[in-house]
Structures are given as C-alpha cells and as structure tokens.
Amino acid sequence: EIVLTQSPGTLSLSPGERATLSCRASQSVSSSYLAWYQQKPGQAPRLLIYGASSRATGIPDRFSGSGSGTDFTLTISRLEPEDFAVYYCQQYGSSLGYTFGQGTKLEIK
Amino acid sequence: QVQLVQSGAEVKKPGASVKVSCKASGYTFTSYGISWVRQAPGQGLEWMGWISAYNGNTNYAQKLQGRVTMTTDTSTSTAYMELRSLRSDDTAVYYCARDQRQLYAGYYYYYMDVWGKGTTVTVSS
Numbered sequence: 001e002i003v004l005t006q007s008p009g010t011l012s013l014s015p016g017e018r019a020t021l022s023c024r025a026s027q028s029v030s031s032s033y034l035a036w037y038q039q040k041p042g043q044a045p046r047l048l049i050y051g052a053s054s055r056a057t058g059i060p061d062r063f064s065g066s067g068s069g070t071d072f073t074l075t076i077s078r079l080e081p082e083d084f085a086v087y088y089c090q091q092y093g094s095s096l097g098y099t100f101g102q103g104t105k106l107e108i109k
Numbered sequence: 110q111v112q113l114v115q116s117g118a119e120v121k122k123p124g125a126s127v128k129v130s131c132k133a134s135g136y137t138f139t140s141y142g143i144s145w146v147r148q149a150p151g152q153g154l155e156w157m158g159w160i161s162a163y164n165g166n167t168n169y170a171q172k173l174q175g176r177v178t179m180t181t182d183t184s185t186s187t188a189y190m191e192l193r194s195l196r197s198d199d200t201a202v203y204y205c206a207r208d209q210r211q212l213y214a215g216y217y218y219y220y221m222d223v224w225g226k227g228t229t230v231t232v233s234s
Binding site for chain 2 (some may be wrong): 003035037046047054057090095
C-alpha cells in the first residue's frame with residue numbers, strides 16, 4: 001500500500017502570503033491518480049486539484065498543483081481569509097482503492 | 110445541480126448495524142461510481158470502498174472486508190453503505206462521494222468531485 005505523507009502538519013501564514021504544501025508518496029504515483037482536497041470545519045471535503053495539476057470546476061487560479069513520481073505540491077499563491085482550512089492529498093491505488101495523506105492544517109498567523 | 114443527499118444521524122449500540130443512504134440528483138447515476146469515506150472525530154479521511162452504479166461491482170478497503178456492504182438502487186438513484194458489528198471506533202462522519210474515473214488523452218484520472226454533507230454515526234453503549 002502506498003503511504004502519503006504530508007508536510008508540514010501545520011502551516012501558519014498571513015493573508016496575502018504564499019502557501020506551499022507538500023505530499024510525498026512511499027512509492028511512485030501516476031500523476032493522473034493524485035488529487036487534493038480542502039476541508040473546512042464541519043464541512044465535507046471539496047475537490048481542488050485532480051491529475052496532480054488540473055483545477056476542479058470553480059476553483060480559483062490562485063490554487064495550483066505540481067509534481068510527479070513521489071513528490072507533489074499544492075501552492076496557494078496569495079492566501080485569502082477563506083483559504084484557511086485543512087488540505088488532504090489523495091492517491092488511487094488500483095485494487096487497493098484510495099489512500100489519503102494525514103492532512104496539513106493551514107492556520108492564520 | 111449535481112448533489113448527493115445523505116440520510117440523518119444515527120446512534121447505535123456496539124454490535125449493531127447501520128445503513129446510510131446517499132441519494133444522487135442532477136446527473137446520470139449509472140455513469141459514475143460512489144465512494145464512501147469516513148472521518149473519526151478530530152482525525153483524517155479514510156476511504157471505505159467503492160461501488161459502480163453501472164453494474165454493482167465493489168471494491169472494499171481491506172480492513173473493512175466482511176463488515177461492510179455497499180449497494181445501489183438505480184430506480185431511485187440511491188447508494189447505500191451498511192456497516193455491521195459496530196464498535197466504538199466506528200464512530201465517525203460518513204461521506205458519500207461521486208467517484209470520477211475518466212479516460213482523457215490516454216490516461217485514466219481518478220478523483221471524487223461531488224460530496225454529500227456527511228452522516229454522523231455514533232456507536233455507544
């Protein structure tokens with residue numbers, strides 16, 4: 001089973017700053033199998049990025065995804081107040097199904 | 110608009126079973142699968158399994174094999190997740206999500222693009 005490790009666990013930044021979130025896989029992952037989600041307290045997760053770098057419908061262009069192989073990154077270019085949330089990466093492992101990273105909490109500094 | 114509406118909160122005793130429903134609307138139900146994901150209090154996301162709404166094929170997480178059953182009713186565009194022999198560590202919010210498996214430019218893409226609001230299941234004696 002592929003394990004996804006997200007870092008940092010918590011990221012403290014101010015609105016307007018740039019956020020860089022990392023997702024590292026224990027084995028190589030096909031880019032088309034890698035997605036990112038945002039979750040706010042009391043809400044369901046929301047799809048941000050699929051295929052490692054494609055933005056989902058309605059996602060602002062300040063969100064971008066990159067990476068390949070074992071290292072993937074979610075970047076938020078200029079943080080807005082509504083961006084402070086928990087972010088999860090996810091990969092598809094064929095017959096083993098999906099696995100999620102443990103999450104990165106993005107908090108206001 | 111595309112949405113998934115889940116059934117209401119449940120409180121169950123250890124050893125009991127729970128069945129959560131997820132009613133889809135706004136899209137052709139049989140063109141997609143449904144994944145179920147749960148989240149224990151203060152914890153991360155855990156994938157439980159997937160069902161094809163087209164043919165009923167399933168794939169369950171190994172740790173839940175034997176305790177979980179996922180089904181669909183195409184006449185009502187509803188997916189169901191039943192979890193048996195409940196334990197206290199099954200206490201969680203259970204989400205259904207539309208599972209996209211899309212072939213594009215020679216590559217398959219896998220992700221969950223629409224989520225239900227979640228169903229809280231509490232297991233307590």
